[in-house]
Amino acid sequence: MTKTATTTTETGTPVLDASGVTMRFGGLTAVRNVDLTVNAGEIVGLIGPNGAGKTTFFNCLTGLYVPTEGKVSYKGTVLPPKPHLVTQAGIARTFQNIRLFANMTVLENVLVGRHTRTKEGLWSALLRLPGYKKAENASRERAMELLEFIGLQDKADHLARNLPYGDQRKLEIARALASDPGLLLLDEPTAGMNPQETRVTEELIFAIRDQGIAVLVIEHDMRFIFNLCDRVTVLVQGEKLVEGTADVVQGDERVVAAYLGTPFEGAPGAEEVAEVEAAEAEAAGTAPAKTDTTTEEEDTR
Ligand SMILES: Nc1ncnc2c1ncn2[C@@H]1O[C@H](COP(=O)(O)OP(=O)(O)OP(=O)(O)O)[C@@H](O)[C@H]1O
Known part of the structure; x- marks a missing residue:
């Protein structure tokens, strides 16, 4: 495949630089203060449990959403939050649901x-x-x-x-490659694929990277992500939890805990969860009394 419009950027220099990206929908903060860089020649993975904010973050990168806070730069230039201008600048994407x-x-x-x-x-x-x-x-x-x-x-x-x-x-x-991008964003490219098709897609993404196109990919298939990516970023409840090589991310027990839904100290959203639980307990009349350490339960025993 010969490239026509994209200028090749030296490997290791940032292609995408997102800093402090926050996206709120009314009272819900779907993405909170996320920084993410993709360098030329890299394949970066974005993972996280359902509802972690991955697609919302993609939408902020591609101008589909105007982030509440933060900025997104492509090759050193801040991107206007308009999809066609983002594509023109050199970022192409695919969607979670096929849109042919x-x-x-x-x-x-x-x-x-x-x-x-x-x-x-x-x-x-x-x-x-x-x-x-x-x-x-x-x-x-x-x-x-x-x-x-x-x-x-x-x-x-x-x-x-x-x-x-x-x-x-x-x-x-x-179709995404037809716009001659320097960065390709893939939202769950192997969703619904059998193992053979997944392997072919993996090879295809390596070949795209070898053409000088950096790749940022969302995927739930961990084997695929850890095989493919130079770096992986983990989002949990809209916040970046960990970032690093496949080995670093796989070895981080907070990542396993986040996927299994096990609470851990300092987990993103943990404060909010604790507040909601306390409010619910108070409303149900089961909250521990604040002034007296003896509970009703203990009194009756
Ligand atoms: N347009 C919207 N309006 C209101 N809330 C939204 C909107 N888009 C997403 N959300 C909410 O933001 C949160 C993050 O959703 P998002 O789809 O980005 O997560 P995700 O990590 O991509 O999930 P999945 O892996 O299931 O695709 C969810 O709570 C979702 O309900």
């Missing part, structure tokens, strides 16, 4: 992903001006190159809805 154009062909789906990189305007397209024809040919060539890269070149004319599930997920990745 089901009644369009495989090739057309990839061509849609290319529109941020084509300069020809509406009139040029409608009037079929020579510049448009040239741009269209170049786009088709690039789209076919991408289909070859992901192994779907023989299905270019198939309708997206007729593809097997694993191929639909691959097509989503090809």
Whole structure:
């Protein structure tokens, strides 16, 4: 696969730099003060129990949500919170639920992903001006190159809805790659896949990284994440709990506790949970009396 628009950044320099990202929905803080960096040449994993705030954080990175606090920079420039400007800057993403154009062909789906990189305007397209024809040919060539890269070149004319599930997920990745990103965000790319499809996806992500595209991936499949990622960040109740190599994260007992729901000292959200439990106990009349250390239960014994 030859790259056309993305400029290669030296390995190890930050591509994505998110700092102090907080996202509140009314009274609920879904993401709290999260810092995260992805360097060129890296594959970084974002894990955490259900509802930890992973997708909300992705939405803050890609301009779908305007973070309540914090900022997101791509290659040193602060990103405007507008999805199309984020894509134009060089960040592409896939979604947890497949979002293909089901009644369009495989090739057309990839061509849609290319529109941020084509300069020809509406009139040029409608009037079929020579510049448009040239741009269209170049786009088709690039789209076919991408289909070859992901192994779907023989299905270019198939309708997206007729593809097997694993191929639909691959097509989503090809469509994201069509915008020539420097950073690819993948939200649960192996959800619903069998082990064979998961292995193919793992190889595909390594190949994408080898093309000079940094990757940030959300996934619940731990084996997949720990095989794939140079670094892993763990979110719990919207806060960053641990960050490090697979070995560091796997060896951290707080991570295991967070997944099993076991309370541990200093756990994110623990204070809030304690407050809610105390309030509930008080409302139910079972809270320990504050002025007298003798409880009713003890009195009756
Ligand atoms: N648009 C929204 N409005 C209100 N609350 C939201 C919204 N989006 C997410 N939330 C809440 O924010 C919290 C984090 O959700 P989020 O989907 O980001 O978690 P997640 O880690 O991606 O979970 P999962 O692994 O299950 O996909 C949840 O409590 C969720 O209900």
